[in-house]
Amino acid sequence: MLSSLPLFARALTLPPDARLREEVIMVPSGDGGREQLETTVFRPPGPGPFPLLLMNHGKQPGPASQQPRERFIYMAAEFVRRGYAVMLPMRAGYAGSTGAYRDHGCDMAANAAGQARDVGDALAYARRQHWIDTSRIVVAGQSYGGLAALSLATQALPGVRGVLNFAGGLRVDDGACDWQAALDVAFAALGAASRVPSLWLYGENDGYFAPPLVRRLYRAYTAAGGQAELFAYGAFRRDAHLTLGSRDGVAVWLAPTERFLRRIGMPAAPVVALSEPAPPPATRFASRGDVGAVPYLAETGRAAYRVFLGKLQPRAFAVSASGAWGWAEEGESPALRALDSCQQGSSAPCHLYVVDDSVVWPAGGQ
Structure with missing residues (x-):
């Protein structure tokens, strides 16, 4: 299956980022709230209400339950800096969330809808919080999460003004699935039913979605009626699929994202001063190359x-x-x-x- 951001093999519990008021909560999902989604929340100072970025993760290789909680800390910091609250739910079966991971094989539309169900439940929870401005919401996702975000955007979602699709899609390498053709079909269906504009960001050396496939999916989506802008950038380090999880990737995605936010009437200018963690001081013990x-x-x-x-x-x-x-x-x-x-x-x-x-x-x- 499609990899997201493989940061380390063993899940290390990182300390909460106090600058971003980071906390982890459990969000009810599924029929009657029988499932609980492990959700990371970041907030600016003050009581709000804040505009919301609802961010969605991809899928790393292996069992979903072994995937660590995602934080997308560089992205979260940029949105908190602009006055947003950020919510990042781990979908059913992932990390510390309960429930089972849903897999519909080569039916990409069903895969996307299955993941979007949890995202919709997280959005419904967010709407009930006094610190959320329910009239100003952006849904985003990376990799499989980008596909889920586009699927959610086919529903009537008051207050959701746009979607950010960071290298979105799903790849199945079991040899029994023509996953690229299946994505063509799914993206056309998503475009025909889409209700809000979207920004797509894909890099030239993406290890999962090469530029010809991305252009094909974009044509399928927009030809069916979907509102989308494709920002195709050059090669990023070893694999552009990991741009969003990189500190240096901010320089790639932030400017086009700001332009899109302004276009859909969302805040784009920094309003919160965030201090950056100070690195340990350099010493004269030896040269780095010695x-x-x-x-x-x-x-x-x-x-x-x-x-x-x-x-x-x-x-x-x-x-x-x-x-x-x-x-x-x-x-x-x-x-x-x-x-x-x-x-x-x-x-x-x-x-x-x-x-x-x-x-x-x-x-x-x-």
């Missing part, structure tokens, strides 16, 4: 550090007096993830050695 200077490491660890030097930013490398090491690149909180990776194999405390391009040892202690 592999021999990294303390404690055996040759296998030094080989890993050489590999790390070619990794993408944001990134971090951690070491321990026990000889353990760990690194992380891209995604959210690489410093915490590097420390966690190191600590899993260490009997002694792990400390950061490099953050991005800076050697920060021994500022963290030895």
Whole structure:
């Protein structure tokens, strides 16, 4: 199935982001609210009511229940900065949500509708909250979540002014499904029933949806009557499918998103000052490229550090007096993830050695 944002193999519980008033709640879903959706909420300061961004996640490989809770922290920060509340429900069967993951094989329209059901329930919950401005709502999604958002937009949704589709779609690699043809059919049906305008953002080197397929889906959607603007951008790092989960991806998607928000009458200008987390101070312990200077490491660890030097930013490398090491690149909180990776194999405390391009040892202690 289609991958979303594989940040790390083991689910690490990251601390809540106090700048964004992050909290995790359980949202009722399904008939009689028998299911509960693990939902991340971000809010600006104050009581509201705030315009809402309802964001939807994709699907990583493997069982949905093993997929970590998604945060899309870089996107959430930009919307909170613009005065929005952000809600990010994990759909039924994913992460900490109850219920079963719904799979309709190669029936892409049914897959999309099945996921949209949970999104609609999360939207209904949001409408009941006093801190939500129910007249100003945007629904968004990445990958499978983008397909779900487009499906939800076929319903009558008062207050929903538009959809942001970040590399939306679904891919099935079981060999028994012509998933591209199935997407053609589904996108045409979604376009014929769509009720609000949408912005589509796809990169040239998307590992799942190549530009010819994206253009075909866009034509199918708009020819059937769907209102959509396609923002096709160039190659982004190793895979444009992961643009939204990258710190540097903000420079790609933010400007076209702001233009779209203005066009549909939604806030687009920053109104909230957010402080950025301060990185550890750089030290003069050694140059970043001096592999021999990294303390404690055996040759296998030094080989890993050489590999790390070619990794993408944001990134971090951690070491321990026990000889353990760990690194992380891209995604959210690489410093915490590097420390966690190191600590899993260490009997002694792990400390950061490099953050991005800076050697920060021994500022963290030895």
